[in-house]
Amino acid sequence: MYKIETHCHTVYSSVCGHLHALQILDLYKKEGYDAICITDHYNMQTYEMNNAENVADKEKAMFKGYLEVKDLSQFYDIEVILGAEIRFNENRNDYLVYGITPGVLSNPKEILEMGIVQFSEYAKQNNLVIIQAHPFRHHKHCIPVSHEFINGYEGYNHHPRHNDFNEKAFALSSKYNLITISSSDLHRSTDEESMGGIKSTVLPRNSVDMAKILLSRDFTLYHKNAEN
Template identity: 40%
Template sequence: MYKIETHLHTTYISHCGWLGAQAIMKAYSAAGYDAICVTDHYNRDTFDYIEMDLSTPGSKTRDFLLGYHRLKREGEKYGIRVYAGAELRFDGSQNDYLLYGFHDELLADPERVMSEGLEAFAPKYRADGALLIQAHPFRNKCTPAPAELLDGVEVLNLNPRHDSHNDLALAYAEEHHLLMTAGSDCHRPGDEGTTGILAETLPEDSFGYADLIRSGKYTLIRPE
């Protein structure tokens, strides 16, 4: 079985992330992980932190994926595969959404994405073939999104500094027949590798990773 992290942040992009590529890879290699999905924050705080001018022309996706690219290079030294993801937050809400298997163009214009909101974004991510999972939907200041706009719910989030009310997230996913994921929500030393998924196959790339989640052919890693 292959061990995969689904929810992780880097210091390069996420303003709340403390860990760089080498520290992350050392920790996940020691914990026996085979792959990591980098889900740096895609929100106003992020773009202020990295001093990105959203009013200038041209795609912003490659710059946003700096953490992914650095981890991917470092991962080659450890034999750990790295997949591109994002944790989106739209204006006017504290909700967060894990996005998997997207093409660069989908996130090219952060100003448009963040200002339009989830309802406008839903048909676009689906047309792109991407997958959207609501992260920790019952955490303080978060609310579960309408199920018809989602593919799944993160039902096990083990960030130690938040109570994500995982029992409520699980109940919501079961009620609406949504996909379920588990993630460490790694930001700092000590957060690494507390959960994730186990699968019999190891996806080759970010799109294969999204296909794996979509298939449901995995199990959640639950702490002892």
């Protein structure tokens, strides 16, 4: 079984991220992961942080973290997968997106103005998979979105500095028979004691592969502490 991280942040494209590419790769190699989904924040903060307004290649600006980690991954024998944690301008909900291909998220301002209802249709047209991240992180003003607009919920977010009421998220996903994932939501090196993800018989090579694995539901949930 291949161990896959579904939710990880870098210092390059997430205001809250603390880890550089080598730190991330060293940590995940030590922990025995085979693939890492870099899901940096895709929101107006990242847009401004990386000066996307004034560069022609806005995808490169928004996905700087993924590109940095991907560039060095060849020395680690770890697959690095492009993902995104999108926060639309309408509220503070976050959505993990997989299946990203060139050009699909190339207009950040247009994407962020869509909101989840419009983006849900856009995602279907472009074969994207949407998983609402930490839907019950109430202290950050997150609220569960209607199941009709997404493919699943992050049932187990193992971020050590937030109470995400994972049991509620898992129950909600089960109620509507949606995709349920586990993640580390990694931001710092000290988060290594609460790492998560999924295990699959298939190793994803890119974001499209990752979307296919999630849609297949042929994977198990992973949490480091459950092994101890």
